Amino acid sequence: MRTFIDSHVTWLGHDGFRLTGAKTIYIDPFQIAGGPVADIICVTHEHFDHCSPDDLKKIQGPHTVVVGPADALAKVSGRTQVVKPGDRLTVEGIPIEVVPAYNTDKKFHPKGNGWVGYIITLDGHRIYHAGDTDHIPEMKQIKADIALLPVSGTYVMTAEQAVAAALEIKPAVAIPMHFGAIVGQKSDAEKFRDALAGKVEVVILSPHPG
Secondary structure: OOOHHHHEEEEOOOOOOEEEEOOOOEEEEOOOOOOOOEEEEEEEOOOOOOOOOOHHHHHHOOEEEEEEOOHHHHOOOOEEEEEEOOOEEEOOEEEEEEEEEOOOOOOOHHHOOOOOOEEEOOEEEEEEOOOOOOOOOHHHHHOOOOOEEEEEEOOOEEHHHHHHHHHHHHHOOOEEEOOOOOOOOOHHHHHHHHOOOOOOOOEOOOOOOO
């Protein structure tokens, strides 16, 4: 699995990732330098650090499809596909499951907003991007080989809560995110990794700006 991650998964910082394989897929690109043109861009919600039209333009081509909730896509130009929690769709041949992402004990990401995370199947691997979320009951239903989980607290779950989420999801590998930019430090990712030692493999990626 580490070989797959090294060749297919790039952390762009904060919650941003690029998945490279049969297609080039970005999730929540923010403050990126650029990069290969996207086949698909998945946006989790409309906050500026997740839905950044300026960053999207750096990687959009005429055939790029931007997937996301309606309020986020209202800020976006080009080809778009509105989604909501519970949707299952295939975009450019890539299966995508849309799952809930929301706060349970804070007000930044209300469940009623219909904001999302994604399970993207790429080259035979199920990759779960949790979006901005707390440890929510719906995670019991998540089946993923790789789980990208926020760990910084404040706006999302803490490292300790992310540990509980990882133990519930049981991915082959968990990758911490949502630290080192707006909020959170690498120490949050290290705390997450250390608590899961011997239970779930954790890979802390170094940020790549594009």
